[in-house]
Amino acid sequence: xxxxxxxxxxxxxxxxxxxxxxxxxxxxxxxxxxxxxxxxxxxxxxxxxxxxxxxxxxxxxxxxxxxxxxxxxxxxxxxxxxxxxxxxxxxxxxxxxxxxxxxxxxxxxxxxxxxxxxxxxxxxxxxxxxxxxxxxxxxxxxxxxxxxxxxxxxxxxxxxxxxxxxxxxxxxxxxxxxxxxxxxxxxxxxxxxxxxxxxxxxxxxxxxxxxxxxxxxxxxxxxxxxxxxxxxxxxxxxxxxxxxxxxxxxxxxxxxxxxxxxxxxxxxxxxxxxxxxxxxxxxxxxxxxxxxxxxxxxxxxxxxxxxxxxxxxxxxxxxxxxxxxxxxxxxxxxxxxxxxxxxxxxxxxxxxxxxxxxxxxxxxxxxxx
Numbered sequence: 001x002x003x004x005x006x007x008x009x010x011x012x013x014x015x016x017x018x019x020x021x022x023x024x025x026x027x028x029x030x031x032x033x034x035x036x037x038x039x040x041x042x043x044x045x046x047x048x049x050x051x052x053x054x055x056x057x058x059x060x061x062x063x064x065x066x067x068x069x070x071x072x073x074x075x076x077x078x079x080x081x082x083x084x085x086x087x088x089x090x091x092x093x094x095x096x097x098x099x100x101x102x103x104x105x106x107x108x109x110x111x112x113x114x115x116x117x118x119x120x121x122x123x124x125x126x127x128x129x130x131x132x133x134x135x136x137x138x139x140x141x142x143x144x145x146x147x148x149x150x151x152x153x154x155x156x157x158x159x160x161x162x163x164x165x166x167x168x169x170x171x172x173x174x175x176x177x178x179x180x181x182x183x184x185x186x187x188x189x190x191x192x193x194x195x196x197x198x199x200x201x202x203x204x205x206x207x208x209x210x211x212x213x214x215x216x217x218x219x220x221x222x223x224x225x226x227x228x229x230x231x232x233x234x235x236x237x238x239x240x241x242x243x244x245x246x247x248x249x250x251x252x253x254x255x256x257x258x259x260x261x262x263x264x265x266x267x268x269x270x271x272x273x274x275x276x277x278x279x280x281x282x283x284x285x286x287x288x289x290x291x292x293x294x295x296x297x298x299x300x301x302x303x304x305x306x307x308x309x310x311x312x313x314x315x316x317x318x319x320x321x322x323x324x325x326x327x328x329x330x331x332x333x334x335x336x337x338x339x340x341x342x343x344x345x346x347x348x349x350x351x352x353x354x355x356x357x358x359x360x361x362x363x364x365x366x367x368x369x
Contacts, residue, residue, distance in 0.1 A: 025078055029071075029074045029078075090121070093115070093117075093121045093125075094121075096113070097113065097124065097125065097128060100113055100128065101128075104131075104132055104135065109132055109133075109135055109136035109139060110136075111132055112129055112132070113125045113128055113129055153191060153194065155187075156187035156188070156190045156191050157187075157191070159183065159184075159187045160184050160187050160188065163180040163183050163184050164184065166180055167180055167181070197325040197326070197329065200258075200329060204329065204332040204333065204336065209336065210251065210252045210255070210336050210337060212252050213250045213251055213252065214250065214251075214252075214253050215248050215249075215250055216248065216249055216250070216251055216253050216256060217246055217247075217248055218244075218246070218247050218248070218249065218256075218281065218288065218290065219242075219244050219245070219246045219247065219281065220246065221253075221256060221257050221260055222242070222244075222260050222264070222279060222290075223242075224257070225257065225260040225261045225264050226240055226264060228261060229261070229264055229265055229268060232265070232268050232269075233268045233277075236268065236271060236272075236273045236274075236275070237273060237274045238268060238271055238273075238274075238275050238276060238277060239275075239276040239277070240276070240277050240279065241276060241277070241278045241279070242278075242279045242280075243278070243279070243280045243281070244279065244280065244281030245281070247281060247283055247288050249288055249357055249358075249359055249360070250360050251337050251357070252333075252336075252337070255333045255336070255337070256333065256337065256357075258329065258330075258333060259330050259333050259334065259355065262326040262327065262329060262330045263292050263330060263353050263355070264277070264292060265326070266326065266327065266353075267292055267293075267294040267296070267351070267353075268294075270294060270296040270297050270298075270351065271294045271295065271296040272295070272296050272297070275294065275295050275296060276294075276295060277292065277293065277294050277295075278291070278292075278293040279291065279292055279293075280293070283359075285359075286358060286359060287339075287356050287357060287358050287359055288356070288357050288359060289354060289355070289356050290354070290355045290356075290357075291352055291353070291354050291355075292352070292353045292355075293350065293351070293352040293353075294350050294351055294352075295349075295350040296350050296351065297347075297348065297350075298345045298346050298347045298348050298349045298350050298351055299343070299345040299346075299347065299351060300347045303345075304343050304345055307327055307343055308327050308328055308330070308331040308341075309328065334355060334357070337357055337358075338357075338358050338360075339355060339356050339357040339358060340355075340356045341353065341354065341355050341356075342354040342356075
């Protein structure tokens with residue numbers, strides 16, 4: 001019965017109810033029509049009918065024809081009424097949503113639909129409004145990113161140009177020349193890192209699956225990432241606490257190493273001086289869970305929702321340290337690895353990044369049940 005009637009407040013139930021009402025109305029109209037135009041007159045005629053009377057027989061046939069015509073007319077009229085109701089309830093709202101979609105496609109993200117309906121049309125309207133809000137938010141983030149990238153590229157280029165000009169001065173001391181050269185190298189590395197991250201994210205977005213899978217020692221990778229970032233965490237005097245036994249999974253070694261580098265780098269960046277970072281590894285039959293917890297500044301709910309968005313930077317005061325692409329890259333790699341990532345954070349109480357990766361059998365066995 002539920003398949004026929006559908007869920008509560010659904011279009012399916014509305015159509016089913018209208019159909020049942022239409023059938024009942026047709027039946028009532030038919031019965032009344034038959035009773036008024038056929039039954040009484042037919043009985044009267046049958047009382048006086050003569051089997052050999054051709055005139056009376058034709059009269060009865062004529063009555064039957066009129067009745068059939070009335071029934072057909074009623075059916076057509078009710079069908080037209082039902083179609084009009086269906087058009088008002090379904091087709092007109094869909095047309096309005098279609099028109100609104102065209103406006104959004106043309107770049108207008110200020111469109112908003114209103115409805116009091118609670119059926120599928122109401123759900124579609126609400127989801128449309130959410131979509132437009134998200135698209136508008138992404139557009140703002142993209143514009144902000146373009147501004148940030150323009151600034152980040154323009155600033156080091158101007159710096160390189162300025163110090164390169166200063167190096168032409170023959171009266172510079174050796175120490176000054178070395179200082180200017182070091183600054184030029186740092187600014188060049190900033191541009192290279194930005195370009196590299198943009199190209200890397202673009203490549204990952206166009207990749208559908210991981211094909212280069214090897215057995216990976218997770219703990220060893222994390223330790224290598226910590227060593228790679230030693231200069232940063234030593235500068236802030238951060239202590240690492242690792243609770244983990246070596247675990248192995250199949251995946252892309254280079255991509256997963258990038259995940260640990262980005263997550264640990266973020267934990268260091270948003271940790272307070274003389275802080276600590278905990279790394280915990282857990283395992284069950286289906287997946288490995290890696291927790292990276294810092295005790296730094298933390299995030300509010302709005303920041304948590306946007307943390308994996310491209311071009312988004314959690315703390316503008318750290319903008320010189322990145323371009324807002326690191327966690328977007330992390331999310332994409334984990335998605336390609338068929339894993340998940342969760343953020344647990346509270347403003348002022350630090351952040352925990354929880355990565356879950358499936359334990360896959362790398363054999364080529366095909367099981368047929």
